[in-house]
Amino acid sequence: xxxxxxxxxxxPLLFSIAHRFLGSRAAAEDAVHEAWLRYEAALTPPVPGKAxxxxxxxxxxxxxxxxxxxxxxxxxxxxxxxPLMSGAGQDxxxxxxxxxxxxxxxxxxxxxxxxxxxxxxxxxxxxxxxLSQIASVVGCSEAACDQLAAAVSRAGGGRALRWPxxxxxxxxxxxxxxxxxxxxxxxxxxxxxxxxxHGPGAVFRDRHGTILSALAFDLLDxxxxxxxxVTRPSAPRGPAxxxxxxx
Numbered sequence: 237x238x239x240x241x242x243x244x245x246x247x248p249l250l251f252s253i254a255h256r257f258l259g260s261r262a263a264a265e266d267a268v269h270e271a272w273l274r275y276e277a278a279l280t281p282p283v284p285g286k287a288x289x290x291x292x293x294x295x296x297x298x299x300x301x302x303x304x305x306x307x308x309x310x311x312x313x314x315x316x317x318x319p320l321m322s323g324a325g326q327d328x329x330x331x332x333x334x335x336x337x338x339x340x341x342x343x344x345x346x347x348x349x350x351x352x353x354x355x356x357x358x359x360x361x362x363x364x365x366x367l368s369q370i371a372s373v374v375g376c377s378e379a380a381c382d383q384l385a386a387a388v389s390r391a392g393g394g395r396a397l398r399w400p401x402x403x404x405x406x407x408x409x410x411x412x413x414x415x416x417x418x419x420x421x422x423x424x425x426x427x428x429x430x431x432x433x434h435g436p437g438a439v440f441r442d443r444h445g446t447i448l449s450a451l452a453f454d455l456l457d458x459x460x461x462x463x464x465x466v467t468r469p470s471a472p473r474g475p476a477x478x479x480x481x482x483x
Contacts, residue, residue, distance in 0.1 A: 242285045243272055249286075250293045253337045257297035257344070267296045294337045298344060338400040339408040346415040348391050354419035356384040361399045362465060363440070363449040373442045374423050399465075406459045413463075432466060 237245075250271060254264035271293040275282065282288035346354055352374075359365040359373055367385075371378045403412050417427060424443030430450070431437065437452040454462035 239276060239281060239285070243275060243289070246286055246289055250289055253290060254293050254297045256337075256341055257294070258300060263300055264297075267293050267300060270296050290337055294340050298340060339403045339405055339412075342400055342403060343408050343411045343415070345391070346412060349388060351419040351422055353384055353388050353391070354415060355423050355425075356381055357388045358416055358420065359448070360385060365448065373425065373448070402462055402464045404462050406456070406461050409460050409463050433464075437466075 247268060250268045251264055254267040255261065258264050258267065271289050274292050275285065275289055278288075346357070349357060355374060356370060359370045360367075365373065367378050367381055370381045374381060403409050420427070420440065425448065426441050428439045428441065429436070430439045432439070432450050432452040435452055436455065437450055439450045440448045442448055450466040452464045452466060453460045454464070456462075
């Protein structure tokens, strides 16, 4: 397969990655075109091409987003090549975005929010709390939490935001935890090191000691390379039983 043929085959996937980042069809097209130019300019064909092109379009899109030169589309109808960020309900005919790209999107999303918006987003989208639970944890009215949730949606270009079930890459893990942990601490949520799924992890509790969620760590070369979310951990069974059960 030639480079041009491989690029044409991967183009829907690359567009979906860029558009998830940028929220603009024009900007996504520009990012995909720039990725093609880099692929074409490589002296030897990068192998595998899918990994190279996915990584390049992610880097290009992230750079455009940080430069604040992109205005999201206002069109509210269905969009082509826009798969879900999580595996649940994924259309098998839609392209699947690489875990590294989804992790990069998650990092950028958190870093664009204010600390209180981050806390509300994590409680709702990551921990799966409902509005009344969020209000109790944050210590404000349900109406105020609803307004914060609406602000988070605006930060995502007005589209429904979905959190990936795992964050991949030591840099992404570090940035997600650095963005998330201080925001949760400010509202009284604690993060305790615990055994999760028979391995290293952490448990999140609200100010009343109620378990909200947990995460499991995958280690690589002594670093946390992947974090996996446990959204429905079981309650402790006795004074020493703090580790959450399976999902």
